[in-house]
Amino acid sequence: MSRRPGFELKTPKGTRDWVGSDLAWREDIFQTISSVFKRHGGTPLDTPVFELKEVLAEKYGEDAHLVYDLADQGGEICSLRFDLTVPFARWLAMKKITHVKRYQIAKVYRRDQPAISRGRLREFHQCDFDIAGLYDPMIADAEILSIIAEVFEALDLKITIKINHRQILDGLFAVAGVPDEKMRSISSALDKMDKMSWSEVKREMVQEKGLLEEVADRIGDYVRRSGDIYEVLQFLESNPGFSANENMKAGLHDMRLLVSYLEALDVVNKVSFDLSLARGLDYYSGLIFEIITKPPSGNVAVVSGEGIQSSEQRKPEPSQVGSIAAGGRYDSLVGMYGKRPIPCVGVSFGVDRICTVLEERREKAQKPKIDVYIMAFSGKDSNGFLLERMMVARQLWDAGIRAEFAAKVKPNLPQQFKAAKDLPLAVIFGQDELSAGQVRLKVLLPDNDENDTKDRGQLVSREDLVEEVKKLLKITISN
Amino acid sequence: MSRRPGFELKTPKGTRDWVGSDLAWREDIFQTISSVFKRHGGTPLDTPVFELKEVLAEKYGEDAHLVYDLADQGGEICSLRFDLTVPFARWLAMKKITHVKRYQIAKVYRRDQPAISRGRLREFHQCDFDIAGLYDPMIADAEILSIIAEVFEALDLKITIKINHRQILDGLFAVAGVPDEKMRSISSALDKMDKMSWSEVKREMVQEKGLLEEVADRIGDYVRRSGDIYEVLQFLESNPGFSANENMKAGLHDMRLLVSYLEALDVVNKVSFDLSLARGLDYYSGLIFEIITKPPSGNVAVVSGEGIQSSEQRKPEPSQVGSIAAGGRYDSLVGMYGKRPIPCVGVSFGVDRICTVLEERREKAQKPKIDVYIMAFSGKDSNGFLLERMMVARQLWDAGIRAEFAAKVKPNLPQQFKAAKDLPLAVIFGQDELSAGQVRLKVLLPDNDENDTKDRGQLVSREDLVEEVKKLLKITISN
Secondary structure: OOOOOOOOOOOOOOOOOEEHHHHHHHHHHHHHHHHHHHHOOOEEEEOOOEEEHHHHOOOOHHHHHHOOEEOOOOOOOEEEOOOOHHHHHHHHHHHOOOOEEEEEEEEEEOOOOOEHHHOEOOEEEEEEEEEEOOOOOOHHHHHHHHHHHHHHHHOOOOOEEEEEEHHHHHHHHHHHOOOHHHHHHHHHHHHHHHOOOHHHHHHHHHHHOOOOHHHHHHHHHHHOOOEOHHHHHHHHHHOHHHHOOHHHHHHHHHHHHHHHHHHHOOOHHHEEEOOOOOOOOOOOOOEEEEEEOOOOOOOOOOOOHHHHHOOHHHOOOOOOOOOOEEEEEOOOOHHHOOOOOOOEEEEEEOHHHHHHHHHOOOOOOOOOOOOEEEEEOOOOOOOOOHHHHHHHHHHHHHOOOOEEEOOOOOOOHHHHHHHOOOOOEEEEEOHHHHHOOEEEEEEOOOOHHHOOOOOOOEEEEHHHHHHHHHHHHHHHHHO | OOOOOOOOOOOOOOOOOEEHHHHHHHHHHHHHHHHHHHHOOOEEEEOOOEEEHHHHOOOOHHHHHHOOEEOOOOOOOEEEOOOOHHHHHHHHHHHOOOOEEEEEEEEEEOOOOOEHHHOEOOEEEEEEEEEEOOOOOOHHHHHHHHHHHHHHHHOOOOOEEEEEEHHHHHHHHHHHOOOHHHHHHHHHHHHHHHOOOHHHHHHHHHHHOOOOHHHHHHHHHHHOOOEOHHHHHHHHHOOHHHHOOHHHHHHHHHHHHHHHHHHHOOOHHHEEEOOOOOOOOOOOOOEEEEEEOOOOOOOOOOOOHHHHHOOHHHOOOOOOOOOOEEEEEOOOOHHHOOOOOOOEEEEEEOHHHHHHHHHOOOOOOOOOOOOEEEEEOOOOOOOOOHHHHHHHHHHHHHOOOOEEEOOOOOOOHHHHHHHOOOOOEEEEEOHHHHHOOEEEEEEOOOOHHHOOOOOOOEEEEHHHHHHHHHHHHHHHHHO
16 A cells, blocks of 8 residues: 555646635635626636546647546546636626626646746646626727726735737738748747837747748738837828728727727826737737737837847746736637627736746735644643643634644643644643632733743733633734 | 538537526625635635546446546647646645645536536536645534525524544444445445435345345344434444444544534534444545534434335435535545645535525525616717716726716607616706706606606715715615
């Protein structure tokens, strides 16, 4: 029954355990995010960790090979969820829901190359808010961008929301002269501009994807205009070639509406129009966006003119973790499951990456896990009062007070004080106190360092103990 | 890209979605349980949903075939976690931790026959508290039983804790005359007494497992004594055959200690000594227990004398969901991974079954998801004030107030009142109010039914809006 020789005891590749204060800290971040979701009327949803494999099929394009499958053990064939969007779409179609704001915070699974130090894991949390339903154009989209702004305000993190529009991208490619059959591959090459220089991207377009060099140069010229949303809109609107393209016209109309809504919602100053943003997933159909931790800087934003010329400046900084949230509009996904399409727009927060970013300024001070340590004076001649320590513990537990005692029949006093180190309070008693129906209550913090075992604390009757403990905890905690 | 004809859109067998108030209600139950865990100094742990297959190997005896495996897609071979105990033991061994109280609330996976109406699923939550470390005997065991009592007190659920001891069971089988090689199979037959009558169990022992009938009868005679812990202890201690058995002697010593501790912790009145309790899992080595929702009833407890005679009385009641928590001591499990054994004792709460039991008395009233609905008076001649509604929304969101508005450019008033139905407050404005820098604030609850659209509410300046909303929310919520 023992383990095989040479078997290394570990968690599976790209996964890790979370424990104690790290976990509590992460839960606090989840709490902060979900409180923003609740302000917007979000309904929580929890779906199974695996879905029928067929539900996930044909949703992830080039990334499909990263899906974890369950073994065929007879019965249904299933896969671990890859994101929270597809389970949400499956749920909408299955329950025939036409209008909802739902949020979900849960783990997703991708057989990707892990980089744990940069918060890139195979098992990681996503934190999604989506608005489903047919509404007037761009209102829900604007609310999603407002939620993004509010979440990062609540987390006190400066961000830039890079936005683009699938129809604008399609129009731009068409006007530049990209043949229809190359649209997807050129789009996915362009999407690499957050990792590669323009010259590398251009080389991929021309040499690997067979695009004419002059077409690639036109694309390069267009996406150089990325940055300030008003200027990019003006550039696109004033170009007669663009305004003749139906996709471009529709996309620009959406973007003008969006800008007016983002002004009302006080979000527009966080937004940068990035014409190179393409987003990998197949299902996006309108607005798309990615959030990075860089602050916005007017015209010279994510994809600056110079950046396109210089390959060096495009390399990610060491501390950069890539996008920390992303999303967009996907109006056709739900229709792949049900009879009717349900328009949706939503955002997914990469909370593990957000944690990696926030980690740097996290206060590492450990909070005590216990309020009161219950200890006994026990000489050679006396017992360790274990039963009495248990009774006091039960009394405190029943009052919701976090209490502990040594799991020994006869612990000595130095052992007990050592265990109580860094805790706020101690309840101490021996035969004298017990005979009088009393215990001693001693404040250990904040000057616990001296371990002054001679200060025996104040005498309190058993009946008043809970009240006195609560009173003292309020004082020590407020210190 | 559309779904295959005949493909039924569903969640995988034995799984389900949770949504909205159901999910929030379940989270509240988790919260109640984990607050008890925190009182006892528990450290939270979160482990990956899958483990290396080797970590799970040889831990689950007859149940091993219920483990979900991941497909072999190259790289490590993994399985979904089957419980939270094995990941905990793996973590202890991996991190070389010798003393900890840890808790974990997470989903586990078993390819079992599901029965969703009875809360029996293939994906279900467990909620575990375990104490690892070498302490004086039975103190940690008693604390675990106190935690069980406190959890169900906090959930206001009457329970019986059925306890037994693996060494007592071994001694009892030895004295009854069970050959060593039949110990495990007879133990697992006996464990079915919560589902089958004694005559059925006896038939399995004699006809399937080849036990002598007189030995089976002796076992039946012993386990008939189950019930009141003091009486069972006295019966076992006063029998000279038992007291000569080393296993029995050690087990009885543990149980006597435990009883004194349970008295101090005020838990003994919830305990019933069930000599038929065996627990399926291989790794238990000492105290074992199972919690059922029946109240204790003195001598005539879980396995009554009559129960053994009558096959009818042993059938589970329709509303019964089986055990709602279970656990025990497992001193050798961690040693299977590391060099040193770490003694452990712990409990696992079956929270989905607990939810099924609590469901009956749950208040189904929906709480409003939104505090304030923002609406505009918009005639034919005016616009719908969408931008202004957005600005007010952002103002309320920033103050932490849950607010919503119609995602329409020109919504009409009846539509907006309909959307605001069952919400506490409405902010309403038209051109007049806006020109004066004001809005109207209208209390919708509790007499919202009349949809009195003529009461236009009180006038409030934009600057005072947040404060006034907070004031009114306090009043409407306290109503």
